[in-house]
Amino acid sequence: MKTRVYVTLKNGVLDPQGKAIHHALEGLGFSGVNDVRAGKFIELDLAPGVSESDVEAMCRKLLANTVIENFRIEQDQAA
Amino acid sequence: MKTRVYVTLKNGVLDPQGKAIHHALEGLGFSGVNDVRAGKFIELDLAPGVSESDVEAMCRKLLANTVIENFRIEQDQAA
Numbered sequence: 001m002k003t004r005v006y007v008t009l010k011n012g013v014l015d016p017q018g019k020a021i022h023h024a025l026e027g028l029g030f031s032g033v034n035d036v037r038a039g040k041f042i043e044l045d046l047a048p049g050v051s052e053s054d055v056e057a058m059c060r061k062l063l064a065n066t067v068i069e070n071f072r073i074e075q076d077q078a079a
Numbered sequence: 080m081k082t083r084v085y086v087t088l089k090n091g092v093l094d095p096q097g098k099a100i101h102h103a104l105e106g107l108g109f110s111g112v113n114d115v116r117a118g119k120f121i122e123l124d125l126a127p128g129v130s131e132s133d134v135e136a137m138c139r140k141l142l143a144n145t146v147i148e149n150f151r152i153e154q155d156q157a158a
Contacts, residue, residue, distance in 0.1 A: 006120055021121065021142070030137055032126035039120035041085055042100065047111035058109055062100070 001046045002076040003055055007064045008039040080125045081155040082134055086143045087118040 009015050017038040025033050042063055044055065055073050064071040088094050096117040104112050121142055123134065134152050143150040 008120065008122070018121075024141055025137055028137075028140055030133065032129040032133070033123060034126055035124035037122040037124075039122065041087065041118035041120040042097075043087070043116040043118065044112060045114035045116075047113055050111040054109065054111070058104055058107075061107055062103055 001048060001050070003044045003046055003050075003052075004074040004076065005042040005044065005055065005059055005063055006039060006072045006074070007042070007059075007069050008071075009037060010068055010070055013068045080127060080129070082123045082125055082131075083153040083155065084121040084123065084134065084138055084142055085118060085151045085153070086121065086138075087149050087151075088116060089147055089149055092147045 009018075015037050018036040021038060022033060022036040025036070040063075044058075046055070052073060052075060055075075059071045059073065060066060088097075094116050097115040100117060101112060101115040104115070119142075123137075125134070131152060131154060134154075138150045138152065139145060
């Protein structure tokens with residue numbers, strides 16, 4: 001079973017990586033970009049029987065820093 | 080308009096970051112994880128009039144290394 005975890009910085013937390021991407025896009029001549037926020041995307045291939053609460057525990061303990069980051073869990077039912 | 084870009088390593092490309100996360104999860108006592116793949120998630124706040132083909136150009140030129148990475152663009156129609 002595939003489970004996807006999206007980790008994003010909370011609003012109000014400075015995002016230097018996003019700023020750098022924004023600046024680089026402008027340098028390449030792309031206009032019309034107001035803001036860029038960078039995050040992480042982690043795909044877990046889980047054995048059957050691993051519940052969403054287990055994944056949430058993984059996020060809280062390792063995958064996300066919940067002081068400055070939010071996370072979102074998306075389970076792929078098909079696979 | 081918010082546009083989300085997901086950048087993932089292609090299948091077959093070694094993923095040391097994912098391996099490290101997998102190892103750390105096992106070290107924390109989480110069992111049932113078969114595999115972990117790490118990727119990037121970039122949220123762009125675009126001005127109206129920036130088309131999906133523009134975003135694709137940004138991905139090809141800057142956001143993704145298309146030799147080893149795939150990207151997926153998701154446009155948020157609501158915002």
